[in-house]
Amino acid sequence: MADGEGDGEHVTRGFVRGEVDQLMRDLAAHRYLSDQLADGRFMPAGRGWAARDEAVAVMVDTLLHSTRAGNVLEVGGGQSTVWLSLALARRGSGTLFSVEHDLTYLRRTQDLVNRLGDRQVVSWCLAALESQGTAPPWYALDNVSLFRDVELLFVDGPPAHVGPKSRAPALSRLRSTLMRGATVVLDDTTRVEEREISREWEDAGLHKTLELGNAHVFVYDP
Template sequence: WQEAWKSIRSWMPNLGALPPATGFSIAPDAALHMLRELHARKPEVVMELGAGLSTYLMAALIQQEGLSTKILSIESDMAYLQQVEKELKAKGLDACVQLVHAPLEPIEVEGTTYPWYTLPETLPAIDMLIIDGPPERTGKIARYPAIPVLAGRLTPQALVIADDADRKDVRDCIALWNRNKEWTVQYHPLTREIATLSRHA
């Protein structure tokens, strides 16, 4: 963890104090991997399911590098969303972030009902999708709807980052997403494993 934080702070010397991490926060080495992908790809739109430390770090990098990237951050917990919004504004990092309160409601996907985000009716094309919600406690394979629901908005070159990929429920989601072998899946053995998915070239 310390080496990852050291690398992040060396890269972004003006980062300042970070909001307190929670048990749900992205691990530092996973955050560093995410930031490197953001730097290399320079996506127009990043959509993240689950706001927090990742939002703050991405916004800081976007500002530092003068990128045109916009972050669409989806969060089900209104109190937590307001906390993230307050922290972003306090650091002047809110210009590139659209925070969306999306309560979890039942949604039917392929004949099964899941509690999932109530998304805006219109969504932009997504170049990078970060799946870090809904929380595990909300149900079995709670994150599965992400790809079926959002596949039509993903650009052909889109990168999907799935956090917590060392968890069985997340691995089960990934296996289901890739049951037709449409994706190249890579697992990255970090503090908490992440997986990256990209469509076959």
């Protein structure tokens, strides 16, 4: 056996086990989502750039068992928008504010919601990314107070290619919209930069309650 070959095989097996474990959790999560919200319809599972079903199921469960009757703000939409819209419609209260910088992707998400979700509870916001000094580019949102009484903030944008730690500004820019005790979810925490953002947000006062396979969950309790 060549030097290092055993270690490489061990790493590969560990990676495969991790992927299989995540797949099983996503399958269980998708079953939960379908049982709760699909009303017997076929619903496609998250894939590609979509948020993992495990993270979406945690958010949906939070909304369905919440007594706050607040709103949801997602930064970067997609398949998650469908499930979150259905959850708000099912419980009968709240608006889903969906922020996106790319018009083409926004239209695709709108089409998804029109076909599979509940468009009546969604408020769409197209906001270009703009640079400010040395900070990462962020959404040009003129008046964030429009996103009032947010009980769930889901940060799944901007995409990583925008710049280093592109999602880091979300907390400082959107903190004023959050209800006390709001849930904050940061997606794509398998990436090094998102894990750095997670630590920074904890230092800034968020309380991490859960580490999922691809997302971290926090509570905002100033």
